[in-house]
Amino acid sequence: MNLSYWEIKSWFTNIDYTIIGSGIVGLNCALHLKEQFPKAKILILEKGMLPQGASTKNAGFACFGSLSEIIEDLKTHTEDEVFQLVKKRVDGLQLLRQSLGDQAINYQNYGGYELFLKDDGLLETCLSKREHVNNLLQPIFKKDVFSIKPNSFHFKNIKEKYIFNPFEGQLDTGNMMEALLQKTQSKGIKILNNITVESFSEDAHSVKIKTNALEFSTSKLFIATNGFASQLIKEDVKPARAQVLITKPIKNLHIKGTFHLDKGFYYFRNIDHRILFGGGRHLDFKGEETTAFAQTELIQNKLESILKRVILPETPFEIEQRWSGIMGVGSQLLSGQKNTIVKPLGNHVYCGVKLGGMGIAIGSLIGKELAQLSL
Known part of the structure; x- marks a missing residue:
């Protein structure tokens, strides 16, 4: 890269913290x-034109886990571990809302609904354990989280009862990231896009970073690449692609809220008179363990089928857009290892990765915990 004296001096010299x-x-x-360090020189490196991964590509759910997801977690975690998982997500959402303000992120508290397919016995399991889970989470919310509601949105091919959660909300992902980027840059923090970190090496006093453009040194390095972490570090985190589609605007759309289906493997919501619908990773776990931004026929066809049969059975719709995002999960996710990895990797290198599909809920908190490691 043909860099000038000024460019090297201003952007790549005497850097205290690189993220x-x-x-x-x-x-x-x-x-x-x-x-913590107002005079510090901080540089953020981003390989994409916009933040890659899942931060600008998620569905905008301000959620902490559906009832069936929490019941699943109780099979592989202790009650205290599940309590702490939920509390961390709730605290993280609160931190996000306090940091940016509800108006800036277009936060709406329409509540969350869990739907159950007709040929599935999951509703009965949820109803039998609902009271137990409500009691477990009582200290966090001070009242019951999960209640029962009738099928008021007139979805088809599902059980005629929903599980309702009044504490769940939705937000505008684009507004959230725009507000976060503006706040960061207003503090004098530099962000460089379209620059890929290829490797790094640590010596006694600093970290040398090799990128596709140049090499430079930093006092401390923080890795916050989540689903792409395995390209740089050897930790228990692997990519998990999530595929999403969105309809064109639908006249008189009456659906409002965030909706979960099939233990949270499918999820949909209203946004701008449209339905945004994602999921299906469980149809091909191995195939979706990738950092490639793409869609597959298998999953997209299934999403469209559920849209037609369940969500919009009597409403004509057209798909306007499809995309995918890359989450970071643990290789042991299915057997219950849902804890994030926030730790030092050396004397001057730290990581905050493996958010397990809960980036909106815990991302703000993990960022704070990662920064505190430097103390």
């Missing part, structure tokens, strides 16, 4: 570092 990844975790890490 890889400009998603929710990376930006929050930078903000908390700046709060």
Whole structure:
């Protein structure tokens, strides 16, 4: 790269903290570092034109887990571990809302609904354990989280009862990331896009970073690349692609809220008179263990089929757009290892990765915890 004296001096000299990844975790890490060290020179490196991964590609659910997901977690975690998982997500959402403000992220508290397919016995399991889970979560919410509601949205081919959660909300992902980027840059934190970190090496006093453009040194390095972490570090985190589609605007759309189906493997919501619908990773776990942004016929056809049969059975619709995002999960996710990885990797290198599909809920908190490691 043909860099001038001025460019090297201003952007790549005497850097105190370098963060890889400009998603929710990376930006929050930078903000908390700046709060702790106001005079520090902080640089964020982002390989995409916009934040890659899942921060700008998620469905915008401000959620902490459906009833069936929590019941699943109780099979492989202790009650205290599940309590702490939920509490962390609730605290993280609160931190996000306090940091940016509900108006800036267009936060709407329409509540969350869990639907159950007709040929599935999952509703009965949820009803039998609902009271137990409500009691478990009582200290967090001070009242019952999960109640029963009738099928008021007139979805088809499902059981005629929903599980309802009044504490769940939705937000505008684009507004959220725009507000977060603006806040970060207003503090004098530099963000460079379209720059890929290829490797790094640590010596006694600093970290040398090799990118596709140049090499430079930094006092401390923070890795916040979540689903792409395995390209740089050897930790228990692997990519998990999530595929999404969105309809064109639908006249008189009466559906409002965030909706979960099949243990949370499918999820949909209203946004701008449209239905945004994603999921289906469980149809091909191995195939979706990839960092490639793409869609597959298998999953997209299934999403469209559920849209037609369940969500919009009597409403004509057209698909306007399809995309995918890359989450970071543990290789043991199915057997219950849902804890994030926030730890030092050396004397001057730290990581905050493996958000397990809960980036909106815990990203702000993980960014703060990652910054605190430097203390």
